[in-house]
Amino acid sequence: MTPDTAQPRDAARAGTGTQPPACIGVRGLTMAFGGFTVQRDLTFEISHGEIFVIMGGSGCGKSTLLRHMIGLLPPAEGDILYDGVSFWAKGDAASRREISQRFGVLFQSGALFSSMTLAENVALPLQHHAGLQPREVDEIVRFKLALVGLGGFEDYLPAEISGGMRKRAGLARAIAMDPDLLFLDEPSAGLDPPTARRLDDLILELRASMRATVVVVTHELDSIFTIADDSVYLDAESRTMIAHGSPRDLVHNAENAKVRTFLQRGEARPGVAADTG
């Protein structure tokens, strides 16, 4: 099946040979567990500073794609390029480690270390990689937690705060090292609408202030229309991407009715697509 291209970004880019490589290039990626193919032949590019959303129904392989992108799962076929540098096909473990240092990852569950306080969680990457004095680490930790609205919660354990706060603490840890690539797995899943909206605003703020490229896995339509510049839609049935483009374009112009139906359910809600489009 040919994916929709409501915004023919890749074609435009391909035509200009002098342009720098895309921030992230996914090339013919096939994901499989044993003999079972989750998604095949995924090809798309993500530009610098873009918020890119991977969307699709439950079980279509969104989070699996993210795990391939952050180096936790090797692909069955294909490659991922970061600024034109091969991550899987030609990259060895050392080069992957080097590229991974540019990543900040927020996992679906927050993945905070349950035995550590929020401050200790955020401090961990700084202690290991930044070579800072404890006082400096402490200062940065306080700043990052304040950035996500958790100032004063430094000494709380993850079990002592709410789900939304855990997500924000996970985000604070993800941005601890000021990454230029931020991967967020279902950031607003399981949150009430106002909290989810605040998290979306925070993601937009972080993108603007840190100039990071953000890859978000989500099927939350409010979030998609609020934050996405570009997106792909992964289909569980055909097991490949069936649309690529801005959700605001795809909502009316996607060739595949499944994509339109998926997105129009969000548009029907007051204040979602109408005020963002």
Next chain:
Amino acid sequence: MTQAFQYDIEQSGADTLRLHLRGRWRIDAGLPDAAAAERALGQGGVRRVEVADAGMDTWDSALITFLLRLHAAGRERQVELDLSGLPEGARRLLSLSQAVPARTDSAQAKPREALLNRLGHAGVREARAVGETLNFIGEATLSFVRLLRARPAFRRGDFFLLIQQTGAEALPIVSIISLLVGLILAFVGAVQLRWFGAEIYVADLVGIAMTREMAPIMTGIVLAGRTGASFAANIGTMQGNEEIDALSTLGISPMDFLVLPRLLAMLLMMPLLVLYADFVGIFGGWLVGVGMLDLTSAAYVSQTLAKVTADHFLIGLTKSLFFGLIVATAGCMRGLQAGRSAAAVGNAATSAVVTGIVYIIVVDAIFAVICNIVGI
């Protein structure tokens, strides 16, 4: 009450059948038998079947299962099914149940494999497991080398907590088990040695058996059940909560951060616990010797000191290092290999205990053979 699942079949056209449904179509009467309708569909020349409500009292999923069977039979025989004569709710339920086609190629849909294939796959799995174990040991060794060259990746507080958990907190259970093992050995020995008036040799039996065999083995088994399972459950839970993935993406090796401190804590604490178990076991033997066999305390102690040499202690302590490594390796490895569900954590803990105990016995047997060859 009206009769359940009534239907009759009428030829309403040259190639058209009409099914009239009547009565109760509810699941409390079981499921309807669609055989007659399916047979009718199979008659030559039938191209269309109209299903109509001709006085159904009530209906529920029983009706939908009947329609699904008809639908399957119709698709197989290329017969069109017209359901416009049925209640709208039933039609919507039917179309909803068919909206997402069932996956036919999922892992669960695999055909059952032949016995030889299954044996072959089991063999490959086991070989792979051995490879994974060797890989884990290699990575742990590299992690230890990294520790010697740079400052530890793990947190000092975590390490001391692990020492407390594996050492001090295990003292009560190790005390009870060692004391009882010492008592049992003395009782069993006393019964036999009394026949020869050689009760004093109970001290030899208990001392040598405890220091060489029983203290290391029993402490190893106790720690496999207690600490090994705890390591596996702890790391397995972290796996389920994506904490291990988070560590990896933060550029911190789970081996350096989680496995190495556990291995070191175990290596430090196991010999100390075994030494402690030696003395508690000997004390258990002393209780029986002095309390039951009318031996004097001085005679028992001097016999023990004369016969239990440093070699016996050293053999037991050397074993304890290996047993500690086995327990910690099994616990951490099974934890890291755990899946992402609650059941997987339980399986990892069970597997860690079983692996730990089996390898402790295997290594102890190897030690017995080596000691026999060397003559110590």
